[in-house]
Amino acid sequence: MNAPFGLLKVGRMSRSLMIVSAFAVLFVLIGMRSVSVALGAGGAIDVVDTREREAHIRADIHDRNGELLATSVSVYSLFADPRAIWDAGEVAAALGSVFPDLDTHEVTARLENRARAFVWIKRGLTPRQRQAVFDLGVEGLGFRVEHQRAYPRGSQAGHVLGHTDVDGKGQMGVELALDKVLGMAEEPVRLTLDSGVQYIVENELEAAAANYDVLGAVGIVLDVHNGEIRALASWPAFDPNRPALASDAARLNRAVGGVYELGSVFKPLTIAAALGSGGISSHERFDVRSKLVINGFEITDTHEGASRMTAALVLAESSNIGTVRIAERLGPDGLADAFGRLGLLDKAQIEMSGSAAPILPSKWSALSNATASYGHGIAVSPLAFARAFAALGNEGRVPGLTLVSRERDGERPEHERFVSPEIATELVAMLRLAVTDGTGRRADVPGYRVAGKTGTAEKPIAGGYAEDHNVNSFAALFPSDRPEYVVLVVLDDPRRGGEPGGTAALNAAPVAGRIIERIAPLLEVAPVFDPAARSKRASRERSAP
Amino acid sequence: MSRNAFLFGLFVAIILVIGLYRAKDGARDSSADIARLEQEIADAYKQKRLLEAELAHMGRREWVAEYARIELGMQPARANQFATEFNLDLLVGPVRPEGARTPAAQIEAVVETVKEDDTPGKAGELVGADEQE
Numbered sequence: 001m002n003a004p005f006g007l008l009k010v011g012r013m014s015r016s017l018m019i020v021s022a023f024a025v026l027f028v029l030i031g032m033r034s035v036s037v038a039l040g041a042g043g044a045i046d047v048v049d050t051r052e053r054e055a056h057i058r059a060d061i062h063d064r065n066g067e068l069l070a071t072s073v074s075v076y077s078l079f080a081d082p083r084a085i086w087d088a089g090e091v092a093a094a095l096g097s098v099f100p101d102l103d104t105h106e107v108t109a110r111l112e113n114r115a116r117a118f119v120w121i122k123r124g125l126t127p128r129q130r131q132a133v134f135d136l137g138v139e140g141l142g143f144r145v146e147h148q149r150a151y152p153r154g155s156q157a158g159h160v161l162g163h164t165d166v167d168g169k170g171q172m173g174v175e176l177a178l179d180k181v182l183g184m185a186e187e188p189v190r191l192t193l194d195s196g197v198q199y200i201v202e203n204e205l206e207a208a209a210a211n212y213d214v215l216g217a218v219g220i221v222l223d224v225h226n227g228e229i230r231a232l233a234s235w236p237a238f239d240p241n242r243p244a245l246a247s248d249a250a251r252l253n254r255a256v257g258g259v260y261e262l263g264s265v266f267k268p269l270t271i272a273a274a275l276g277s278g279g280i281s282s283h284e285r286f287d288v289r290s291k292l293v294i295n296g297f298e299i300t301d302t303h304e305g306a307s308r309m310t311a312a313l314v315l316a317e318s319s320n321i322g323t324v325r326i327a328e329r330l331g332p333d334g335l336a337d338a339f340g341r342l343g344l345l346d347k348a349q350i351e352m353s354g355s356a357a358p359i360l361p362s363k364w365s366a367l368s369n370a371t372a373s374y375g376h377g378i379a380v381s382p383l384a385f386a387r388a389f390a391a392l393g394n395e396g397r398v399p400g401l402t403l404v405s406r407e408r409d410g411e412r413p414e415h416e417r418f419v420s421p422e423i424a425t426e427l428v429a430m431l432r433l434a435v436t437d438g439t440g441r442r443a444d445v446p447g448y449r450v451a452g453k454t455g456t457a458e459k460p461i462a463g464g465y466a467e468d469h470n471v472n473s474f475a476a477l478f479p480s481d482r483p484e485y486v487v488l489v490v491l492d493d494p495r496r497g498g499e500p501g502g503t504a505a506l507n508a509a510p511v512a513g514r515i516i517e518r519i520a521p522l523l524e525v526a527p528v529f530d531p532a533a534r535s536k537r538a539s540r541e542r543s544a545p
Numbered sequence: 546m547s548r549n550a551f552l553f554g555l556f557v558a559i560i561l562v563i564g565l566y567r568a569k570d571g572a573r574d575s576s577a578d579i580a581r582l583e584q585e586i587a588d589a590y591k592q593k594r595l596l597e598a599e600l601a602h603m604g605r606r607e608w609v610a611e612y613a614r615i616e617l618g619m620q621p622a623r624a625n626q627f628a629t630e631f632n633l634d635l636l637v638g639p640v641r642p643e644g645a646r647t648p649a650a651q652i653e654a655v656v657e658t659v660k661e662d663d664t665p666g667k668a669g670e671l672v673g674a675d676e677q678e
Contacts, residue, residue: 035562050664060594068601074591153603199606200621447624447632518621529635 024210041101057147058168058187060408061161063195064230064405070161070175070240072147072168076130077123080111091138095121098132123166124148130392149175155237157198160191160352160403163240171243173253176353192228197221201231201516205489208511209235211217212494212501218255218382221519222486224390224477225443227399229350229359230382230485230523232256257354259379260490262316263457263504265475269388270327271311272427276396276419278541279329282311282426288321295367299324302503312430314372316438318454327373332364335372341418341442342388342398344380351403356381375455382473386488388418389475392428392521393483432480443474443509445517447527451483452476452512454504459493469493472504474512479525487512487519 088111162173170179314322361368371377431451458465494501
C-alpha cells in the first residue's frame, strides 16, 4: 500500500512542480515581454504619419523686390480604375455633366479598357469640381493631389517666365532654362526683373501697338553695369496660365527669339569701333555729299545735312554715307571683330530658352561691311543688341547678361572690353547730341538726360527690301552724364491708318521717352533740370508751328 | 531578509517597468501630436501659398493703375513733379534774399500797422497791403 501511496505522492509533487514551473515560465515570459515593450527593445514608435505624401513643390519665382511671379498651388486630378467600373458609358456621361468640355466618347473608350488599372480622366480640378464629382457617387473614381503652376500676375513677364506642362516640367522661358534648379530649390528663385518697370514697359508697348498697328514690339530695360535685365517685354503678350490658347505670334518672345535688321542704331557701335581702332578721330570730317555705289548697290541718305560731317554729326543726322565712310577705315575684318567683341555674332547668353542666333553676312565683303555698319544685312536679337549698346554706358565694357539675381553668392558675369572709357564717354555725348539736336528729339525727357539713337530699317523680303514696311527702333542710355540703364524699343512694321508709320523718330523714339519718364523714379534716377536746356527747349517749343 | 529584499527588488522593478511603459505611452501620444501639428503646418503652408498667390493676383499693377485712374483721377507722375534739393531753385524760384520777410512776417507787420492805426476800415486793406510787398 505504501508503494502506491508513495508513487501517488511523488506523482502529485511532480505535477505540482510541473504546474509551478509552467506558471513560472509563463510569468518570466510575461515579465520579459513587459520589460521589452516598456523599454521599447527593437521597437520604433508605431505612429501613422498622416501627412499627405506629395512630390517636392517646385520653387516659386520672385522679382528682384520679392514680388511673387510664379508659384505652385495644390489641385486635384481625377483618375479611374476601369476594372471597378461596370458601365463605362454611363460614367463618362455623368462626368460629362460636370465637365462640359470632356470628350465622353474618348473617356468611354478608355474606361472600357479593363486591362488597365489606372487612367487619368482630368487634371487640375478646382475644389468645386472635385466636390461635384464626389456628388456623382460613381465608384471606381479617385483623386490625387498634384501641384499646378500658377502665374498670379497673368501675362506680366509671361515670355520671361515661360510655363510648365501638366507634369510640372518647364516648357519655355525661365521655367525651362532653370527647370532643374526650380525643381530642387527650397528657396524662391529671385529674378533681376522689377515688376513695376516690367509693367510700365508692357503698358507702353501695348499703347504703341494700338497707336501704330504694329505686328510686334519689344521693350528692354538693362542695367549697363552688371547686365541685369530690369524688364523684358514682347508684344503680343503671352499668358502662361493658358499656354494652349496662345497664338504663335503671342508665343514668340521677340526680344530673345526674334532677329531683326535694326538699322541705324548700329551706327554708334561702328563709330565707337572706328574711334577705338584709331582709324578715325572725333574731329575728322567725312564727305557725305554724294551717294556711294558699292558692287552696284547704292547707299544714300534720306535727308540733307552738312556736306562734311564729323562723327558726332554723322550720328545726329543719321548719315548712312558718313557711317560707311567711317566703316571703310575699319575694313570688313575690323568691323566683324568689333561686332564679335560686342557679342553680336553669337546668340545672347541668358537664363532663358529660345535665344536666337543672329543672321550674319555669309562673307564679310566690302558691301556687307558697308551695310552692316548701319545695321542692314545683319540681323540680331534685340536682347543681344541691348547688351552691345550697354557697353557704351559701361565705360566700354560689355556686360554679361543675367536674369537671375546673384546677390546671394556675389557671382558676377565677366565683362569684355570693347573700347576705352574715354571713347565710350565721347560716344554717349554724341548720342546725347543726337537726342537734343538730332533725330531722337522726341525721346528727350526733361531732367533725365536721355542719350540715344533712332533706327529705321526696311524689312527684308525675297530679293531685296520692302520700302513701305519698316522695323523701327530706339536705343537709349540714361542719364547721359552717368549712364545707368539701356532702354531699347523695337516696333515691327508700325503703321498709321494703313499707311507706313514713318521713321523711328516719329514712333519708337517717343515710346522710349515715355518709358524712361515713367521708369526713372522706380529706378531711383533723380531728374536734374539744366536751366540752359530748359530755356532752349522752351524757345524751340515756342517757335514750333 | 533575503525574501524581503527580493520582494522589494521585484516591486522596484515593476514600478520601473510601469513607469517606462507610461513614458513610452506618453511619447507615443506626443509623437502623434507632433505628426498632427506637422500636418496642420503643411496645410497652413499650403494655404499661405494660395493666399500669397491671390494677393499677387489681386495686386496686379494694371488693375491698381486702372483703379487709381478711374476712382482717384491719378496719372503717372511726370518728370517735373519730382525734385531734388538741387532743382528747387529752378522749379519754385530762388531762395528769398537774406533779410527778406517771410509771408507770415509780412502779414504780422501789416497787422501791427493796423493795430497802431486802430481805425475802422484798415483791416480791409490787409490783402492789398500784402500784395504790394
